[in-house]
Amino acid sequence: MDYKEVLNLYIPLVDFIADIIGPHCEVVLHDIIDVENSVIAIRNGYISGRYIGCPLTDLGFKLLQQKTFLNQNALVNYRSRTASGENLISSTYKIKDAKGELIGMLCVNILNSPDDLINKIPTEFPLTAMLGNVVRMDDTEEVKESLSTSLDSVVDDAIKSIITKYKISAERMSSEEKSAIVQELREDGIFKIKGAIAKVAATLRTSESTIYRYLAMKTN
Structure with missing residues (x-):
């Protein structure tokens, strides 16, 4: 099976996860072979401003370079940041081919504060239902990923x-x-x-x- 066919199997999970968690959660599927046009599926992209065709993130390049995927299946609950400064709690599942080579990433990015919810979520969604579910992280935690829309920004x-x-x-x-x-x-x-x-x-x-x-x- 071609690696793109493998990644296509994960596309339904993008909507599945976003529907479960809600509009304060961005879900992204990355193709890490085509780093310049890495985003192949996305839900709630208004959170980071990204869209299909956006590049791989700085963390994605780091994972490729350091080969940490060899002994890890996922990186969970780390801090990330959008280009406009919103803090998120992110998790990345590493998608591998039959040989164990990294071919993609399924990423979940959740807004980290009520203020960000108010500023980012479209008005048709009831905020009161989500405020109790906001994941909070200490602002002193290191930002491990920047969610950029261009390679220059990365x-x-x-x-x-x-x-x-x-x-x-x-x-x-x-x-x-x-x-x-x-x-x-x-x-x-x-x-x-x-x-x-x-x-x-x-x-x-x-x-x-x-x-x-x-x-x-x-x-x-």
């Missing part, structure tokens, strides 16, 4: 999340710090995205050749 979000840890501007960073950032981005699979090297070089205020040099250092 790269930008990944760079930003790492650079903010250093609490200094790129102009003041040492070459060792910049190299460490590049290595972390590599481990997150960001350099699988076309144009990522140019974006990272511009953000770190350095040349593309320097980024290539940092990447080569890891393999020497």
Whole structure:
């Protein structure tokens, strides 16, 4: 069976899960082979602003790069964030082929606060029925995934999340710090995205050749 045929078997689950949990829950089916047009089915996409044809997320690239799917079937109840800043509680089920290779992901993203419900849910849905079911998570929890609508945004979000840890501007960073950032981005699979090297070089205020040099250092 072709991998796309396997993924198509999961499409009915997108509606099934969304109907059970409600309009405050976004359900997404990802094809991780076609990373540029990864979203092949989605319900309640108004939550993240995504639609069919949107790319794989930063977490998706990280899972591909680090091969964590080899000993995990799912990642559950982690914090994610939309491009407009809403916090969600997310879970990802990893879809594998007969050889155990990762081919897709079934993702469930639930709004994390009553305020987000009020701002996001269409007016035809009764909010009072949902407010008691909101899943809450400590705001200090690390955001593990950004729900982006373009590959440019995936790269930008990944760079930003790492650079903010250093609490200094790129102009003041040492070459060792910049190299460490590049290595972390590599481990997150960001350099699988076309144009990522140019974006990272511009953000770190350095040349593309320097980024290539940092990447080569890891393999020497």
